[in-house]
Amino acid sequence: MTGKKVVIGGNWKCNGTKESVKELIETLNSAGDFPSNAEVVVAPTALHLGMAVDGLRKDISVSVQNLWKEPKAGAWTGELTVDLIKDFGINWAILGHSERRAYCGETPEIVGTKVKIALEAGMKVMACIGEQLSDREADKTMDVCKEQLDPIIAAVPSGAMDRVVIAYEPVWAIGTGVTATPEQAQETHEQIRAYLKTKIGEEAAQGVRIIYGGSVKGANCQELIKKADIDGFLVGGASLKPEFKDIIACSSAKSKM
Numbered sequence: 084m085t086g087k088k089v090v091i092g093g094n095w096k097c098n099g100t101k102e103s104v105k106e107l108i109e110t111l112n113s114a115g116d117f118p119s120n121a122e123v124v125v126a127p128t129a130l131h132l133g134m135a136v137d138g139l140r141k142d143i144s145v146s147v148q149n150l151w152k153e154p155k156a157g158a159w160t161g162e163l164t165v166d167l168i169k170d171f172g173i174n175w176a177i178l179g180h181s182e183r184r185a186y187c188g189e190t191p192e193i194v195g196t197k198v199k200i201a202l203e204a205g206m207k208v209m210a211c212i213g214e215q216l217s218d219r220e221a222d223k224t225m226d227v228c229k230e231q232l233d234p235i236i237a238a239v240p241s242g243a244m245d246r247v248v249i250a251y252e253p254v255w256a257i258g259t260g261v262t263a264t265p266e267q268a269q270e271t272h273e274q275i276r277a278y279l280k281t282k283i284g285e286e287a288a289q290g291v292r293i294i295y296g297g298s299v300k301g302a303n304c305q306e307l308i309k310k311a312d313i314d315g316f317l318v319g320g321a322s323l324k325p326e327f328k329d330i331i332a333c334s335s336a337k338s339k340m
């Protein structure tokens with residue numbers, strides 16, 4: 084049995100109405116006890132953060148989906164700085180999501196800067212990495228992951244690695260219904276952990292939670308979570324549905340390993 088908690092993240096992306104978010108909060112609040120080894124985090128849109136912070140049961144943490152690359156509030160129209168986020172009682176950030184890399188011009192260096200800002204402010208981070216289909220086909224999966232990982236690892240202040248979760252999300256599996264097979268996901272997670280070992284040492288690398296994202300559902304989470312280097316999930320579409328409860332529940336399989 085590993086001592087690590089299983090991270091189950093729900094990335095709501097740019098979805099939700101006041102009504103649907105209210106319903107989702109009620110569904111999660113009435114979901115019964117979660118496995119004791121599950122760490123559940125949901126990331127609503129910026130507009131719905133307040134509803135989630137006020138409305139969700141206290142064993143569900145709330146995350147932002149992004150934050151600004153400067154630490155202090157000020158003249159940054161349209162942005163959220165880490166001091167405002169923390170003031171709201173929010174301690175988690177998803178950073179470097181592939182959609183932000185692809186559509187908002189976030190380079191590996193910008194992601195590194197944001198990781199540093201969040202960690203220096205005491206927050207926990209789900210730092211996302213992952214290759215495109217063309218990278219995988221060209222056998223470049225780990226080259227891309229390393230390029231994205233390097234600035235993230237370099238950004239971690241001393242002693243803060245336990246607040247970093249690496250979310251491996253192959254872009255070809257996001258929102259497509261095509262999940263990486265448990266074997267494919269395990270293979271890359273294992274390679275990511277091996278690379279982390281070369282950077283931060285064996286013990287620290289073993290402690291890092293590496294979670295998988297890309298078309299995770301109630302129907303496939305059981306097989307994925309059994310894999311040795313899969314320490315949880317970052318869920319998109321299915322996190323907006325009642326089946327998110329089933330994905331949380333599968334954490335218990337890890338406590339038996």
Ligand SMILES: O=C(CO)COP(=O)(O)O
Binds near residue numbers: 180252258296297319
């Ligand atoms: O991008 C994701 C989570 O951050 C995954 O999204 P889907 O679960 O909808 O494929």
